[in-house]
Structure formats: C-alpha cells, structure tokens
Amino acid sequence: xxxxxxxxxxxxxxxxxxxxxxxxxxxxxxxxxxxxxxxxxxxxxxxxxxxxxxxxxxxxxxxxxxxxxxxxxxxxxxxxxxxxxxxxxxxxxxxxxxxxxxxxxxxxxxxxxxxxxxxxxxxxxxxxxxxxxxxxxxxxxxxxxxxxxxxxxxxxxxxxxxxxxxxxxxxxxxxxxxxxxxxxxxxxxxxxxxxxxxxxxxxxxxxxxxxxxxxxxxxxxxxxxxxxxxxxxxxxxxxxxxxxxxxxxxxxxxxxxxxxxxxxxxxxxxxxxxxxxxxxxxxxxxxxxxxxxxxxxxxxxxxxxxxxxxxxxxxxxxxxxxxxxxxxxxxxxxxxxxx
Ligand SMILES: [Fe+2]
Numbered sequence: 001x002x003x004x005x006x007x008x009x010x011x012x013x014x015x016x017x018x019x020x021x022x023x024x025x026x027x028x029x030x031x032x033x034x035x036x037x038x039x040x041x042x043x044x045x046x047x048x049x050x051x052x053x054x055x056x057x058x059x060x061x062x063x064x065x066x067x068x069x070x071x072x073x074x075x076x077x078x079x080x081x082x083x084x085x086x087x088x089x090x091x092x093x094x095x096x097x098x099x100x101x102x103x104x105x106x107x108x109x110x111x112x113x114x115x116x117x118x119x120x121x122x123x124x125x126x127x128x129x130x131x132x133x134x135x136x137x138x139x140x141x142x143x144x145x146x147x148x149x150x151x152x153x154x155x156x157x158x159x160x161x162x163x164x165x166x167x168x169x170x171x172x173x174x175x176x177x178x179x180x181x182x183x184x185x186x187x188x189x190x191x192x193x194x195x196x197x198x199x200x201x202x203x204x205x206x207x208x209x210x211x212x213x214x215x216x217x218x219x220x221x222x223x224x225x226x227x228x229x230x231x232x233x234x235x236x237x238x239x240x241x242x243x244x245x246x247x248x249x250x251x252x253x254x255x256x257x258x259x260x261x262x263x264x265x266x267x268x269x270x271x272x273x274x275x276x277x278x279x280x281x282x283x284x285x286x287x288x289x290x291x292x293x294x295x296x297x298x299x300x301x302x303x304x305x306x307x308x309x310x311x312x313x314x315x316x317x318x319x320x321x322x323x324x325x326x327x328x329x330x331x332x333x334x335x336x337x338x339x
Pocket of ligand 1: 093094198227229
C-alpha cells in the first residue's frame with residue numbers, strides 16, 4: 001500500500017462527487033483495445049465503481065477501417081453502458097480518421113461511429129451537432145465545459161489537434177466565437193468551473209492553439225483536464241512525456257494530462273479519479289491500472305483574491321487526512337510522555 005492508497009480511501013469518505021476521467025483507448029487493432037479496456041474495467045470494478053459520471057476525453061477509436069470502428073464502438077458502449085452512469089464525451093483527432101479517409105477518396109458520406117453512438121445513447125452527452133465546438137453541464141457547484149473537435153456536415157472543413165485540419169477557407173469560427181465562450185463562462189451562475197477537452201491549453205503538452213483563443217480564462221476556472229499526449233510515449237510529446245500536471249500559461253490555473261487508457265503507446269493504462277469535497281475543493285488520483293495502484297495524487301488549491309499564488313502547489317487539503325481515523329488507544333502515563 002502506498003500513501004496515495006491511504007489518501008484515496010480517506011478522500012473517498014469525504015467526496016460528495018466522484019468522476020472517472022480517461023482518454024485515448026484508440027487502437028487500430030481491436031484485440032489490443034479489448035485487452036486494455038478489460039484491464040481498466042476489471043480494476044475499476046474492484047475499486048467498487050465509485051464514479052457518478054464518466055468523462056471520456058477523446059480518441060476512443062483509431063483508423064479508417066469502418067468495420068473495426070463499429071466493433072470498437074460496440075465494445076466500449078457495452079462496457080461503459082454496464083456501469084449505468086452518464087458518460088460525457090469530448091471528441092479527439094482520431095475520431096475523424098474515417099472522415100479524413102472519405103475526403104481523400106472523394107466519398108461524400110462519412111461517419112464517426114463512437115461520437116454518433118454517444119449522441120444516441122440515452123443519458124450520455126456530447127455536442128448535439130458535429131459542427132459545434134463545445135457543450136456544458138452542471139456537477140454540484142461546478143459548471144463543466146467540454147470542448148470538442150468539430151467538422152462540417154459536408155466535410156468541407158475540420159478542426160482537430162487544436163487547429164484547422166482542412167478547409168481553412170471555409171472554416172466558420174473567428175475570434176468572436178471563442179470570445180463568446182469566454183463570455184458564457186463569465187456569466188455562468190456557478191461559483192466554479194472545470195474545463196475539459198482532448199487537447200491542452202497553452203502551457204500543456206502538445207498542441208494548444210485553439211483553446212488559447214479563449215484565454216484569459218475567468219479565474220473561477222479551477223482546473224482543465226485533457227488527453228491526447230500519452231504519458232510515457234516517446235514518439236510525440238518528446239521531452240514532456242512524463243509531465244502530468246502543468247499550469248495554463250499566464251494563469252494561476254492547473255491543467256492535468258489524463259492520457260492514456262492503453263499501455264502500448266503509453267507506459268501503462270492510466271486514468272484519473274476526480275473527487276469533489278464538501279467545500280468544493282478537488283482531489284485528483286492518478287491510477288496505474290496495470291499495477292492496480294494509485295501512483296500519484298494532486299490537490300489543487302483554489303484561486304482566491306485574498307491568497308493568490310496557487311502555482312507550484314501540489315497539495316492543498318482543506319480536510320485533515322487523520323480526521324475520522326481511529327486513534328490508537330492511549331498507552332497511559334509514562335509511555336512516550338513528554339517531561
Ligand atoms: Fe489525440
């Protein structure tokens with residue numbers, strides 16, 4: 001048992017909301033995806049399936065093999081559907097692999113099987129229309145904003161990797177669009193905001209261009225969660241392959257890389273359990289599903305005008321870990337007593 005196992009159990013008793021956050025199962029080979037998913041699900045069920053929501057941050061499938069995409073979609077709908085809780089989905093670049101293939105082949109029709117399944121699945125949530133860039137929902141005293149990759153109905157433009165992928169001339173969203181999202185956040189009736197997307201804000205791993213257009217974020221944004229940059233992958237994130245926690249550039253707002261749900265590109269099957277406590281502070285626990293252990297934890301300190309300077313803090317607990325823990329019996333006078 002590690003200190004994180006103990007902290008997780010203590011935090012669990014105090015959490016009023018728990019969310020399981022993951023991303024990037026994305027195998028082109030069905031058997032690999034199934035092996036990783038089975039491993040993660042077995043571990044999650046052994047933890048007692050504690051989450052009231054699942055936040056899936058993109059790249060659920062990979063490749064333009066339509067038959068395999070349908071198999072991957074069914075596999076995951078069955079597995080997550082059995083948990084009986086809402087699933088929120090932010091699409092990522094690999095969700096558009098088949099659309100890209102169709103475009104290159106000159107085929108007008110295209111499809112994104114996993115994304116469309118989420119749209120149709122009762123109680124699950126993503127953008128209502130594939131051209132939309134974001135959606136939001138409530139969780140306690142938090143408003144949660146999900147940003148999605150997006151594509152034209154006629155496939156004339158597409159945005160993935162936090163940038164325009166094709167159809168720059170037709171792409172409809174200028175700076176005023178992103179300003180509108182920030183205005184919606186500013187007017188939000190909730191005291192706290194969490195944002196999530198497949199990609200990071202500036203300051204995070206890999207591509208960050210589009211989300212940077214929303215900055216400066218309102219200071220009630222407590223956290224950004226993202227995937228895409230598989231922890232432990234030597235190919236893409238390069239020197240930042242093991243960086244899980246960063247801060248949004250120029251802002252006192254932490255952002256956390258939760259990728260990936262697979263152990264082929266990534267070093268092991270990762271996910272994050274997010275706990276929200278009574279006073280709305282947050283706890284994030286990083287899971288190694290291969291080893292079935294908590295490998296790290298992060299307790300961001302909420303920004304306050306009175307006490308700015310959250311950056312660099314990795315542990316701010318508003319609850320004492322020893323509260324409610326049974327104390328050993330008093331050994332009596334003379335044993336370890338101070339003079
Ligand atoms: Fe990705």
